[in-house]
Amino acid sequence: MPTQTEWEKQAANLLKAELKRKGVTYAQLVERLAGIGISEKEVNVANKLSRGKFSAAFMLQCLSAVGSSQLHLD
Template sequence: MPQQTEWEAKAAGLLKAELKRKGVTYAGLVERLSAIGIEEKEVNVANKLSRGKFSAAFMLACLSVIGVGSLHLD
């Protein structure tokens, strides 16, 4: 299995940190994504975040549904 790139790890870490900061579980994220028409399974979300392999559009949708209005990338 290929190792995560630095950027994949950063993207996954950032999204996981925001989920934790907002107190949203993967199950809660799946429910919120469903409410805006994005159908995902909890296991698929967990796999995407553990691999760091997801689109920018998926990340933006996730951040939006959990109420993140701004990010600090440092």
């Protein structure tokens, strides 16, 4: 079974891949997050994705902000 660190890497890689697929930079992500009422700094986003340490809520916010088809909230 994967360790906590392996799960964190998978989560970060999934989010990075979705950003790349959508052609969204970290700076653009920060702007889009602001558009849905989430205040983040680009350096904080970069650190979260680099470390792989972020909440499920942050991941959902990012997916929503980039208009991911992977996210289905009702």
